[in-house]
Amino acid sequence: MVTRSNLLCILVLMVIVGLESVSASVYNENMESLVKARRSLLNNGLGNTPPMGWNSWNYFYCDVTEKVIRESADALVTTGLDKLGYKYVNIDDCWAEQTRDKKGYLVANRTTFPSGIRALADYVHSKGLKLGIYSDAGEYTCSHRMPGSLGNEEKDAKTFAEWHIDYLKYDNCYNTGLKPMERYPIMTRALMKAGRPIFFSLCEWGDMHPALWGSRVGNSWRTTDDITRNWDSMVSRADQNEVYAEYARPGGWNDPDMLEIGNGGMTYDENVVHFSIWAISKAPLLIGCDVRNMTKETFEIISNKEVIAVNQDRLGIQAKKVRMEGSAEVWAGPLSGYRVAIVLVNRSILPANITAHWDDIGLPPNTEVIARDLWKHRTLKKRLVGSLTEVVYPHACRMYVLKPVF
Ligand SMILES: *[C@@H]1O[C@H](CO)[C@@H](O)[C@H](O)[C@H]1NC(C)=O
Ligand SMILES: *[C@@H]1O[C@H](CO)[C@@H](O)[C@H](O)[C@H]1NC(C)=O
Ligand SMILES: *[C@@H]1O[C@H](CO)[C@@H](O)[C@H](O)[C@H]1NC(C)=O
Numbered sequence: 001m002v003t004r005s006n007l008l009c010i011l012v013l014m015v016i017v018g019l020e021s022v023s024a025s026v027y028n029e030n031m032e033s034l035v036k037a038r039r040s041l042l043n044n045g046l047g048n049t050p051p052m053g054w055n056s057w058n059y060f061y062c063d064v065t066e067k068v069i070r071e072s073a074d075a076l077v078t079t080g081l082d083k084l085g086y087k088y089v090n091i092d093d094c095w096a097e098q099t100r101d102k103k104g105y106l107v108a109n110r111t112t113f114p115s116g117i118r119a120l121a122d123y124v125h126s127k128g129l130k131l132g133i134y135s136d137a138g139e140y141t142c143s144h145r146m147p148g149s150l151g152n153e154e155k156d157a158k159t160f161a162e163w164h165i166d167y168l169k170y171d172n173c174y175n176t177g178l179k180p181m182e183r184y185p186i187m188t189r190a191l192m193k194a195g196r197p198i199f200f201s202l203c204e205w206g207d208m209h210p211a212l213w214g215s216r217v218g219n220s221w222r223t224t225d226d227i228t229r230n231w232d233s234m235v236s237r238a239d240q241n242e243v244y245a246e247y248a249r250p251g252g253w254n255d256p257d258m259l260e261i262g263n264g265g266m267t268y269d270e271n272v273v274h275f276s277i278w279a280i281s282k283a284p285l286l287i288g289c290d291v292r293n294m295t296k297e298t299f300e301i302i303s304n305k306e307v308i309a310v311n312q313d314r315l316g317i318q319a320k321k322v323r324m325e326g327s328a329e330v331w332a333g334p335l336s337g338y339r340v341a342i343v344l345v346n347r348s349i350l351p352a353n354i355t356a357h358w359d360d361i362g363l364p365p366n367t368e369v370i371a372r373d374l375w376k377h378r379t380l381k382k383r384l385v386g387s388l389t390e391v392v393y394p395h396a397c398r399m400y401v402l403k404p405v406f
């Protein structure tokens with residue numbers, strides 16, 4: 001099966017404009033207005049690039065404590081991951097007591113969060129990081145161990161703002177049958193009134209195609225069910241998320257779920273594919289392992305600055321799968337500066353040569369490019385015209401940024 005994308009025309013247009021040698025400053029102005037025009041409708045100013053950070057769920061599940069959160073914040077700083085952009089420290093499910101207080105407000109678990117969430121926020125902020133929290137657009141959260149926010153949206157939004165929370169992941173369990181399009185916007189309005197900008201992450205699992213309505217409701221929306229620690233789960237999340245590529249934009253991102261890198265279940269090469277596809281898909285980069293105890297390999301993958309730069313490119317256009325031949329795939333998406341990012345993925349069990357053709361990836365066929373290999377940290381000596389072919393090992397990928405030479 002062969003599919004081609006013609007959705008990279010923005011880039012072609014920019015290249016054509018570029019060939020008419022528009023000055024750099026005019027280009028920059030165009031760039032800013034393009035980004036502004038594409039900004040999502042949720043007007044909280046957040047998420048101009050995909051959020052980066054860490055979340056407790058994929059490794060700790062319900063065994064989350066204020067000690068784990070503090071130590072994970074410390075680890076983001078001592079490893080230098082914070083300087084690479086990993087700023088959000090997000091508490092997932094199981095942080096609260098089972099019952100609200102007499103006035104109906106949420107209370108942190110007195111055993112596991114004895115200092116309270118506000119003290120934790122102060123600590124995390126003192127490290128130059130941001131604190132995220134979790135609730136649910138239903139009667140209970142998914143663990144069924146704490147209350148959901150349905151019917152208490154204003155109280156909870158006010159509580160989160162008073163606690164100096166910066167990010168809310170909002171799950172979809174025990175939802176009483178009301179449509180997500182009815183339940184999620186109630187929290188959006190509550191957050192907008194709460195007096196503090198809070199990144200709003202819709203964890204609706206992709207049930208009702210949140211990409212189609214999410215940009216006025218949240219800063220990101222899950223397009224898939226939960227990821228698990230294996231190749232099949234990872235690539236299927238990538239595929240489901242890719243369908244909605246054209247809906248991603250500054251302020252509102254498709255979310256194929258958090259990273260499993262460092263949690264076992266995948267080889268080194270598979271984890272590189274995981275990080276490469278998440279990066280080029282402009283997915284939130286939320287680390288899901290124990291950052292206090294990472295292997296060298298895990299750290300090397302999640303700290304690749306060149307791959308992170310693709311994810312954080314200010315143009316904010318999600319890559320698409322522009323060609324599939326059997327189990328060989330070419331993913332491509334435009335970047336600022338007329339550049340194109342590509343990932344060549346081999347999903348089979350044998351090595352293969354995979355070719356990215358310029359007319360698939362949105363470059364005029366005669367364009368000469370300089371190719372940078374983002375995992376080998378090497379610029380190819382030879383300039384390329386028309387296509388790039390590389391051998392790709394099984395369950396592995398190659399990732400490049402192509403920069404046209406004018
Ligand atoms: C609060 O934390 C304690 C200690 O981990 C745990 O036993 C208890 O179940 C937690 N409460 C809730 C409601 O999860
Ligand atoms: C750290 O990670 C290794 C595996 O990479 C594991 O064997 C060890 O138990 C972990 N240590 C702690 C304290 O979690
Ligand atoms: C890839 O192409 C090169 C050059 O044509 C060839 O030598 C090599 O055997 C090919 N590798 C695979 C796995 O097909």
Ligand SMILES: CC(=O)N[C@H]1CO[C@H](CO)[C@@H](O)[C@@H]1O
Pocket residue numbers: 325326327328329346347348349350351352
């Ligand atoms: C040579 C081989 O079998 N490797 C696979 C990697 O992906 C390509 C593209 O489908 C397949 O042709 C190869 O089968």
